[in-house]
Amino acid sequence: MTNPYTLEGRTALVTGGAQGIGAAIAQGLVEAGARVFVCDRNAEIGEATAKDLGAEFVAADVTDSASIDAAVEHVVATAGSLDVAVNNAGIVHNHPSEDLSDEDWRRVMSVNLDGVFYSCRAEGRRMLAQGSGSIINTGSMSGHIANRPQPQSAYNAAKAAVVHLTKSLAGEWSHRGVRVNSVSPGYVGTELTKRGMNNEEWRTAWIEGTPMGRVAEPREIAPAVTFLASDASSFCTGTDLVVDGGYTVW
Numbered sequence: 225m226t227n228p229y230t231l232e233g234r235t236a237l238v239t240g241g242a243q244g245i246g247a248a249i250a251q252g253l254v255e256a257g258a259r260v261f262v263c264d265r266n267a268e269i270g271e272a273t274a275k276d277l278g279a280e281f282v283a284a285d286v287t288d289s290a291s292i293d294a295a296v297e298h299v300v301a302t303a304g305s306l307d308v309a310v311n312n313a314g315i316v317h318n319h320p321s322e323d324l325s326d327e328d329w330r331r332v333m334s335v336n337l338d339g340v341f342y343s344c345r346a347e348g349r350r351m352l353a354q355g356s357g358s359i360i361n362t363g364s365m366s367g368h369i370a371n372r373p374q375p376q377s378a379y380n381a382a383k384a385a386v387v388h389l390t391k392s393l394a395g396e397w398s399h400r401g402v403r404v405n406s407v408s409p410g411y412v413g414t415e416l417t418k419r420g421m422n423n424e425e426w427r428t429a430w431i432e433g434t435p436m437g438r439v440a441e442p443r444e445i446a447p448a449v450t451f452l453a454s455d456a457s458s459f460c461t462g463t464d465l466v467v468d469g470g471y472t473v474w
């Protein structure tokens with residue numbers, strides 16, 4: 225019997241793949257046998273990560289739809305197909321909402337929501353044309369709860385929208401062979417959480433709020449994505465797989 229978890233012969237794209245959770249996801253997909261394209265706006269780190277992992281690099285800024293369209297075209301022109309796409313690029317901005325500027329609200333929305341839609345649209349067009357594919361969006365437990373004590377309303381709103389965008393696209397595309405799911409991590413030790421981990425009040429609240437009593441390492445998120453990318457999840461679509469050490473049970 226063939227291994228349903230294998231990604232042998234599949235081509236995958238990971239946005240925000242240069243570092244943190246995205247780099248761990250790219251590594252997991254490589255280990256499962258996929259040909260992986262690390263995609264990031266940071267070419268310097270992205271090239272180095274791709275080289276380390278035995279992957280390839282393609283530059284894109286997901287806030288620019290022409291840029292992500294071109295990255296998808298590059299993958300298809302180079303590898304002949306796009307079978308797995310992980311839309312993981314994201315940023316956070318912590319600021320009290322009553323003073324949040326239009327620019328900062330838009331900046332978070334443009335990466336975390338517009339960027340996920342532009343990426344899904346470009347990938348979905350290709351996958352619908354070939355009649356198969358698996359898209360996994362990186363959501364967050366912040367799409368289900370409002371984090372504390374740090375203020376981050378734009379981030380939380382964008383992540384809730386990513387979870388619902390995922391369900392909406394699953395409803396449109398699944399009967400044409402394209403599954404769309406999301407993975408929602410809890411706190412993970414990366415550049416994105418560095419400021420909070422260096423703040424005693426924030427770090428204590430994060431760890432005490434997590435039943436497992438710790439934050440995750442990026443490699444603990446990757447297997448959930450590999451599962452949703454593979455045939456092992458062939459009847460999963462529109463689902464959100466929460467990987468949060470139990471944070472959302474309280």
Ligand code: NAD
Nearest residue numbers: 240242244245265285286313314364409411412414415416
């Ligand atoms: P990170 O800052 O370590 O990595 C983010 C990557 O995205 C970087 O390589 C960055 O260059 C890239 N990126 C940012 N904007 C981009 C753009 N416009 N176009 C292309 N690439 C862009 O962050 P991380 O913690 O690894 O986060 C990855 C994803 O996981 C994000 O969507 C984040 O919201 C989500 N997430 C993180 C945590 C956590 O605790 N770290 C928890 C839940 C969800």
